[in-house]
Amino acid sequence: MAVKDLFPLSEEHQMIRQAARDFAQNEINPIAAEYDEAGIFPMKTIKKMGEMGFMGIEVPEAYGGAGMDTLAYVLALEEICKADASHGTIMSVNNSLYCSGLLNFGSETQKERFLRPVAEGKAIGAYSLTEPMSGSDAGTMRSRAVRNGDSYLINGRKSWVTSGPVANFIVVFAMTQPEKKHRGVTAFLIETDKPGFIRGKMEPKLGIRASATSEIVFEDYCAPMDCRLGEEGDGFKIAMSVLDAGRIGIAAQSLGIAEAAYEASLAYAREREAFGQKIGQFQGIGFQLADMKTRIEASRLLVYNAALAKERWKTTGERFTLEASMAKLFASETAMFVTHAAVQIHGGIGYSKELPVERYFRDAKITEIYEGTSEIQRLVIARQELGLR
Numbered sequence: 237m238a239v240k241d242l243f244p245l246s247e248e249h250q251m252i253r254q255a256a257r258d259f260a261q262n263e264i265n266p267i268a269a270e271y272d273e274a275g276i277f278p279m280k281t282i283k284k285m286g287e288m289g290f291m292g293i294e295v296p297e298a299y300g301g302a303g304m305d306t307l308a309y310v311l312a313l314e315e316i317c318k319a320d321a322s323h324g325t326i327m328s329v330n331n332s333l334y335c336s337g338l339l340n341f342g343s344e345t346q347k348e349r350f351l352r353p354v355a356e357g358k359a360i361g362a363y364s365l366t367e368p369m370s371g372s373d374a375g376t377m378r379s380r381a382v383r384n385g386d387s388y389l390i391n392g393r394k395s396w397v398t399s400g401p402v403a404n405f406i407v408v409f410a411m412t413q414p415e416k417k418h419r420g421v422t423a424f425l426i427e428t429d430k431p432g433f434i435r436g437k438m439e440p441k442l443g444i445r446a447s448a449t450s451e452i453v454f455e456d457y458c459a460p461m462d463c464r465l466g467e468e469g470d471g472f473k474i475a476m477s478v479l480d481a482g483r484i485g486i487a488a489q490s491l492g493i494a495e496a497a498y499e500a501s502l503a504y505a506r507e508r509e510a511f512g513q514k515i516g517q518f519q520g521i522g523f524q525l526a527d528m529k530t531r532i533e534a535s536r537l538l539v540y541n542a543a544l545a546k547e548r549w550k551t552t553g554e555r556f557t558l559e560a561s562m563a564k565l566f567a568s569e570t571a572m573f574v575t576h577a578a579v580q581i582h583g584g585i586g587y588s589k590e591l592p593v594e595r596y597f598r599d600a601k602i603t604e605i606y607e608g609t610s611e612i613q614r615l616v617i618a619r620q621e622l623g624l625r
C-alpha cells in the first residue's frame with residue numbers, strides 16, 4: 237500500500253526516480269549477488285551510471301553534471317540501493333563526498349580539472365579522512381603535509397577509503413600544523429597516478445562487498461599548491477561540512493536497503509504457508525511487518541526532509557547538520573531493524589544465499605558505522621540541540 241505522499245514529486249523528480257528504478261532493477265539487480273560473492277568492483281555498470289548522469293547529480297551542467305537538486309539525488313540513490321547497496325556506496329561517495337566538496341570549496345580551475353571528469357562519469361572520486369588510529373575522533377589524524385616551496389610533501393596512511401582501489405582522484409585530509417589540532421588540518425586533491433601514492437591493503441568486509449575499500453599510503457607524495465582545497469587549516473571544517481552532505485546519502489542508502497528487505501518479507505508473508513495458513517496471517521508476523529513499514533515511512537520523511545534542508549542551504553547558507561544526522565541515525569537503525577526482521581520472517585531461506593535477504597542484512601550494518609557511527613550522530617544531534625560543546 238502506497239503511503240500518501242507528503243513530498244509531492246515534480247515531473248523531473250518522478251522521471252529520475254523511474255530512470256534509476258528501471259536501471260537498478262534491469263541492470264544491477266541481476267548481477268548484484270554475483271558481484272557481492274566475488275567481491276568485484278562493478279566497473280561496467282558504474283560506467284553506465286556515469287553516462288546516465290548518476291555520478292554527479294547535483295553538479296551543474298556547466299561542470300559536466302546532471303544539474304539536479306538534492307531530492308533528485310536522494311530519490312535516485314534510494315532506487316539504486318534497493319537493488320544493490322554496493323553500487324549505492326560507490327555512487328554516494330562519488331556524488332556527496334567527492335563532488336560536493338569540490339563544488340563548494342574548489343576554485344574554478346580545480347572544478348574544471350578535478351570535478352568535470354568525475355561528474356561526467358569518466359573518472360572515479362573518493363574521500364579519505366579516516367586513519368588506522370583515528371576514526372570517530374577525526375581531528376587526531378597523523379598524516380602530515382609539509383610545505384616545501386610551492387608544494388606540499390604528504391606522508392601517512394589512510395584507511396577505509398571507499399573506491400580507494402579504483403579512484404582517479406581523492407580528497408585527502410592531512411595535518412599541516414599538528415600543534416593547532418583540528419585547526420591544523422588541510423584538504424588536498426590527490427591524483428592517484430602520481431609517484432608517492434600507493435594503494436594499500438584491501439579491507440575485507442562483511443557487506444557492500446562489491447564496493448572496493450582499501451588503505452592508501454603516501455610516501456613523499458608531492459601535492460602542488462594548486463591542489464590544495466581551500467585554505468591551509470580549513471580542512472577539518474571542509475571534512476565536516478562534506479560529511480553533512482554524505483550522511484544524507486547514507487540515509488538514502490539505508491532507506492533503499494530497508495525497502496528491499498521489507499518488500500521481500502511482505503511477498504514471502506503472503507505466500508509462505510505454515511500450520512495451515514499464510515504466515516502473514518499470524519499476528520507475530522503481521523506486527524513485525526507493521527513496525528517495519530512504519531519505521532521505513534518515518535525514515536523517508538527524515539531523509540527527504542534532510543534533502544530539502546540541504547537544498548535550502550544552497551540559497552540561505554543555513555547548515556543542515558541536524559537534519560542530516562537525524563536522517564542518517566534513524567534510517568540506518570531502521571535498515572538494521574528491518575533487515576534483521578526480514579531474515580527472521582524468511583527463516584532458514586533468509587539465512588541462505590539463494591535469496592538476497594541475507595545480503596541486505598550484511599549490507600545494512602555498515603550504514604550504522606561509516607560516515608559517522610550512530611553514536612557520533614547522537615553526539616552531533618545533542619550538541620546541535622544543546623548548543624554546548
Ligand code: CAA
Pocket residue numbers: 329363365366371372373374375396397398418419472473476477479480557605606607608609612615616625
Ligand atoms: N560543518 C562545518 N563546521 C563544522 C561542522 C560541520 N558540520 N562540525 C564541526 N564543525 C567545526 C566546528 O564549528 C569547530 O570549529 P572551530 O574550530 O571554529 O571551533 C570545528 O569544526 C571542530 O568541531 P568540534 O569541536 O565539534 O570537533 P570534535 O573534535 O569534537 O569532533 C565530531 C566532532 C562530530 C566527533 C567529528 O569528529 C566527527 O564527525 N567524527 C566522525 C568522523 C566520520 O564521520 N568519519 C567517517 C569518514 S568517511 C568514511 O566513513 C569512509 C568512506 O569512504 C565512506
